[in-house]
Amino acid sequence: xxxxxxxxxxxxxxxxxxxxxxxxxxxxxxxxxxxxxxxxxxxxxxxxxxxxxxxxxxxxxxxxxxxxxxxxxxxxxxxxxxxxxxxxxxxxxxxxxxxxxxxxxxxxxxxxxxxxxxxxxxxxxxxxxxxxxxxxxxxxxxxxxxxxxxxxxxxxxxxxxxxxxxxxxxxxxxxxxxxxxxxxxxxx
Numbered sequence: 001x002x003x004x005x006x007x008x009x010x011x012x013x014x015x016x017x018x019x020x021x022x023x024x025x026x027x028x029x030x031x032x033x034x035x036x037x038x039x040x041x042x043x044x045x046x047x048x049x050x051x052x053x054x055x056x057x058x059x060x061x062x063x064x065x066x067x068x069x070x071x072x073x074x075x076x077x078x079x080x081x082x083x084x085x086x087x088x089x090x091x092x093x094x095x096x097x098x099x100x101x102x103x104x105x106x107x108x109x110x111x112x113x114x115x116x117x118x119x120x121x122x123x124x125x126x127x128x129x130x131x132x133x134x135x136x137x138x139x140x141x142x143x144x145x146x147x148x149x150x151x152x153x154x155x156x157x158x159x160x161x162x163x164x165x166x167x168x169x170x171x172x173x174x175x176x177x178x179x180x181x182x183x184x185x186x187x188x
Contacts, residue, residue: 015182023175030168037161046122053115054133060108067101074098 074094080086116131125131146152157163 011182016179019175019179019182023172023179026168026172026175030165030172033161033165033168037165040161042122046119049115049119049122053112053119053131054135054137056108056112056115057133058137060105060112063101063104063108067098067105070094070098070101 074091077086077091077094081088081091119125119131120127120129147155
């Protein structure tokens with residue numbers, strides 16, 4: 001004797017599976033939004049690292065010019081001290097300023113090296129790859145026109161990927177809950 005039985009849950013095809021498929025799609029959308037948000041966040045962090053590095057490099061230029069200026073003043077004061085036109089205390093004060101400026105050069109060089117390393121990590125640059133400032137930071141930038149706060153809030157809420165991720169995740173959970181409710185009905 002042989003027997004066979006085939007059970008085809010029609011109620012699952014009608015009530016449970018469509019909801020679960022829709023829930024899976026909503027979960028997939030949430031994951032896609034989260035990935036895109038992460039990519040944008042990493043790109044923003046790389047831009048911040050670039051501008052921090054550029055600022056450190058430009059601060060180095062300023063500090064080195066300061067050392068050169070103090071050295072020029074010191075040279076003039078040496079001549080004036082030799083001619084007995086100014087006191088030795090004035091010369092010593094300028095030499096202290098020069099030492100402070102040279103200490104500033106050392107500090108800014110260390111900061112520049114740190115910022116460069118952070119930038120290389122953020123953009124995935126090799127140590128042998130040369131980095132250069134690609135923006136003209138001397139040009140004054142005009143501030144954009146700022147719309148009203150309500151309009152800014154509405155635009156931000158419609159564009160923010162984290163909000164979209166949360167909305168898609170909530171929709172997926174609601175759909176899974178509905179699919180769970182469908183399992184309470186008798187199976188046909």
